[in-house]
Amino acid sequence: MKLSRSEAVANWYSRYFPDAYILALILTILAMVMAMAFTPTTPIEVLGHWFEGIPSLFTFAFQLMFTYAAALVIVDTPVVQRFIRAVSRIVKTPMSAYMWTGILGAVTSFIGWYFGPIVTAIFARSVAKQIQGIDYRLISAIAYSSFTISLTGISGTIPLTVATEGNITEILGGVIGLEQTTFSTLNLVSVAAIVITTTLIYYFIAKNKKEIVTFQDLAIEGYQETAVTAAVEEKPKTFAEKVNSFRPLLWLIGAAGLIYLVYLFINQGLNALNLNTVAIIALVGGMLLQKDAMTYAKSFASNLVGTASIGMQFPLYGGIAGILVGSGVAATFTEYMVSFATAATYPIITFLFTGILNLFIPSAGAQFQATAIFLIPAAETLGVEIPRAVMAITYGDLWTNMIQPFWALLYFPILAQGTRLTVRDFLGYCLPILVAIGIIWILGLLFLPL
Template sequence: MSSASGGTAIQRLGARISEHVERWMPSPFLFAIILSYVVFGGGLSLGNGPAEMVGFWYDGFWSLLTFAMQMVLILVTGYALAYHPWVQRAIGWLTSLPNDGKQAVVLVGVLSMVVAWIHWGLGLIAGAVIAREMGRQAHERDISVHYPLLCVAGYMGMGLTWHWGLAASAPLLMNTEGNVFVEEGVVSGLIPPSQTIFHPYTLALTVLGIAYAAVVLYLLAPPKSETDGITEYVPENELFGREDEAATDGGELDAATEADAADTTADEAADPTIGERIDHSNLLGGLIALGGVLYVGGVFVTDGLDALSLDTMNFAFLFLGLLLYTAPKEYQEQFYEAVSSTGGIILQFPLYAGIMGMMNSSGLSEVLAETLVSVSTPATFPAVAWMTAGIVNVFVPSGGGEWTVIGPIVIDAAQDLGVPLGQTTVAYAVGDAHTNLLQPFWALPLLGITGMRARDMFGYAVTMLLLLVPFLAIALTVIPY
């Protein structure tokens, strides 16, 4: 761990916060458990009984199953795309470009934010893969780069741009048929992406946000003397593999075993069964994939960009991945590997759904939202919506899930103040993404890929969160809608 003694003021700030977070931050699963107790206590303070709170907790466990599956699909389809050989070759080329640690951190951050805007699942996994590969290449090329900050750069798509982009759950939910807001009469109709994701207000936020974050990452990069490279966190043999295993005492046996395996593989390849041929049929996989992609393309041709929703996004990326891999067996294997990366999310999603159930049924959500929006004016409301989302996201790190709970209160306040609902949704989405830099839930796949613990990198994530506050507060208020 680098010290906080040298460098500029902003570099020392990042190092000091990192030291404190590394000392105090629990694991992501324990983080969720602690938050459960905090919300339980908050519900008791409003006059709810312990048995009632347990009931709210249990009922909430199952309230996000559909949405959880949609989120898992976004993550898994993005993972499969990120590990396609074409994408891997592009990552290898891009990570060879930087000549120093600052350039490396900025490149990883910008790529993560841009790709996450296109597809947050792809951005999260690609950001992690790029960060690890950049760390590996920096080690090989003797470039000093601070690996914890590099991993935070790979997470910046989830910490800034994802909820303003093409797979943004709250904006897309508002344009999904039969959504809870329409069914409960909160809004009279769908809010199309032209009023949220593709509105000039949102596009300006995206461009300016990426530029600002890139500058902050550049300034945060520690001096060469205080960097911790990738081998401080990932064993070198895991990065480059062990050479000449046959030189060990069991070398001859290993060589013989490998030869037998090679012969078996050759025999299978020489005489594949009909089932194996079907499994690896590029024709069968390619046709159905092409059909799916063409169907989605036709939907967008007919309805324009306003056809974008969670369902169309998942459908499109599912079949785009199959189209790239073509052979069903290859895509299936990559999909299975991707599913393993979602284990932590699947485990914790019900806990956070339970937290949401306690917050919603106990009245905590309503008290929080009403307190914040009561101090708003039409000019300050976007910033207040951002802060509201940021606070709630710490307890319920599910952009669309928390929006279904807090959204009706926020929308009612926006309508009373005359604030456009598209702007309200985007401002809320900004806050939800922003505090992912404090909440480690969505970082779980990245932690697995990069070999990091949450406490190793979240000091710099928290520093980024703090340094983004003035920019977001001003931009949300000043940029016209």
């Protein structure tokens, strides 16, 4: 069977691209080598920066692991399983599943980068299980590609940073509101173009697909999502067992959490939505929907195993960021890149440079803090609009996520649970998106007004 061109590229990527964890180890070594080669940093100082950087993402990693395990507890409940089956009766064909996954992912990711992946991954997994003929690798790629516009949305790290009084305000010449970044003509037109373009690209990829690998093909034999619930359905015999299975206890705490969440959103609106809030929503949702406290605990423990990739890899990238920022490599490369820029080429050079740097420092906040002190003054000197420079950095940071598996780990715990799916199985399908969004953002930075 002759594969389509997109399938051939994706299979090549899967065959030759290393596992996400191995890539993190390789990038760690490269960061160490660059620090010693391009700066006067000694080997022991490099190791010191690495040692200090690793814990910097401990909190972030735990937040994500907790959130995803709690979200999977909700997926395990009978009421959600019934809802998923109902949704699959509305989305009846593989093509409609592909299209709706991309649209849902784009909308939810624009609202919140920490919110979109959970909703989109659950939806993609659910329809892939229920509808025959869906290629699970492709729908996983579509779900992940929708993350492309996440940090250009209302939860974008860099636009929110420049819109807030802080240590970067003086460099910027004052606060830059979201109307000049997130809600600028440049950004809104670019977002619309990206959503339309990626939808069309995946439509033609799906239409020409020859090889279909379904969820069932990748499922681990004997794995059952409802196994935890089934294992605890024996009738309690002792007082302790009766207390353990006393459902109102779990409901009481869940109801208390729900009351405060409602109060929070009434008073703060979407401003209340952040990673911590999403984690609490997942926790409260599971408490209200699960059978009892012990069922909840066992389901959470079972699903936490699937988040191991986050716990292993995020701290490694914290170490890489520590090396590149602490040794001065990031600053050295930044100064060099902007040294030969002009007013016309600066946004594009900045976009390309931050895209490359993103491979090593995929955290937008860490990257911006390391490079803004050079990139923003250079833009001002060259006469480039500061909001345009800010968006060039934002776009570059997002661009190479299509080949950098760091953020794919937001989707992986849900998509891969109970399957043999790996990140490299679906990341190859994102390569056409990398090219397309790169062209859109370059054209936007060159020609679109703020």
